[in-house]
Amino acid sequence: MYVLTLLALIPLGLILWFTVSKGLPPALHLEFFTNSFRPVGVPGGGVADAIVGTGILVGLASLMAIPVGILGGVYLAEYGVARWAGWVRLASDVLVGTPSIAIGLFAYALLVAPLHHFSGYAGSVALAVLMLPIVIRTTEGAVALIPSGLRESGLALGLPRWRVSLQLILPAAVPGVITGALLAVARASGETAPLLFTAFGNQHLVFDPNGQLQALPLTVYQYALQPYKSLQDQAWGAALVLVVIVLGINLASRWVLRRQIALAGQL
């Protein structure tokens, strides 16, 4: 049994090992983070365009998905037994399982084809659709964990239900809600397929979401398939940056959760 279990961890070790060993050499230069795409043969290429693009795309997506997701999660936790809540939960689980490339096609049909140009807005809408079910479900879980005594005390003191929810329960559930939001952000940062036909990639460092944007996963995907070693090395470097960001967010959210459990134990 243990042997099979170790077999499960070997790929993780290998992935981390190779990403670090192949990604660190290109990533160790500062210019890797300040320069953008350089054609093959021109030294000094970097992923600044990708980092900025990912930041803009994920930022816009978070603005769309996180408030909606938190309020939706509050609805599911407060009125969870209602029949409509059952449908929302089912739809949320279905959305989590939908292939991300189909969501990319949806965003293309909605925002790229009618407007006749690729855009960061379309990309961030696709990412927001991906993030939404994660935020909703984790918020619901976090709010449901709050003991009902808190809600009853608030109601007993005469507070209206919405004040109890938003000003009493939600602040108490903040660590869990933040964890959910962080996990959704991590997921969105790593997604490639939805961006293939929406943000589409860009070889310059741009800040305009109305046009094409580059993103870290797109860099990894596009450069890795090139036949030039210099671009493949940059792909590994970008993969390392991506892994550091994503694993960093995951570990940070675990830390936040652990703090909450420790604090709750002191109550």
Place this chain on the structure above:
Amino acid sequence: MATAAGSQVVIPPVRRVPDRFRTLTGAIASVVPLIVVVIVVILFQQASPAVWRYGVGFLTGTDWNPVTESFGALPAIFGTVATSFLALALALPVGVAVAVVLAEQGQQGIRGVIGTGVELLAAIPSVVYGIWALYVLAPWSYAHLEVPLSERFGFIGWLSQPGVRSLFNASLVLAVMILPTLSAISRDVIRAVPRGLRENAVALGATWWETTWRVILPAARAGIFGATILALGRALGETIAVTMVIGNNHSIPPSIFAPAYTLSAVIANEFTEATGVYHPAALIELGLVLILVTLIVNVAALWLVRSTSRDVSRAA
């Protein structure tokens, strides 16, 4: 409350005050089902030129030719199904073993490390899996798995013709990717098996292995099956990592070591260059097929997992 004899207390009818908080948050939460419906409707509308032109033959045709505008999805469907099932077969033993270990065996420390490790595996972006599979896993698998196996068993047609980009390598990377899902849900299902069952078996003299294999796992069987179907749903939809190692071959491969194609890989590779009316519509129809298949698989899996956890705890 005291009243004088003969007087009557009039109780006014209760007025139900509309809970505006509920309607407001409910409306916001309704975005989710709305999005699901809109996705299916829009994709169907975009795919309709191809749906009407090719009909059912789209699902059985094997010719994918953008020039003559003749599109058949069978090789892609085959590739998707074959990679997913092969990945499941590879991941299931390891996943169940991890789940058993996480659910009961070992001290807290080791379990914590393994659990964290498996969760980190789930967090790694699919494109990082892809680049690792392309430059590390596929060449290694070609040299150490495909070539030796095809040398020894190549007389069986579907184990011959080893290649670096192959159905098998795509299944291998998919297996690694679905492992966390499989083991996490299986672990929850195994944990839901009531302790009484294990204690009964031990009281009757069973060893740890016998209890696990003959008592716990059979009790959790339906839930593990549900976890398998859920992992299948993930595998069916996986795009980027598969695209990078599948080999982009628009035909049903003669061997699992030969290149093939999957529904999502076709879309990822061809959509940005598809022109005309029928090529993009056919690609979107592929996406529709993919969505409908994963929808059915996921709903079935969720129902299975939920009903098992209820049944198992009810049987206690």
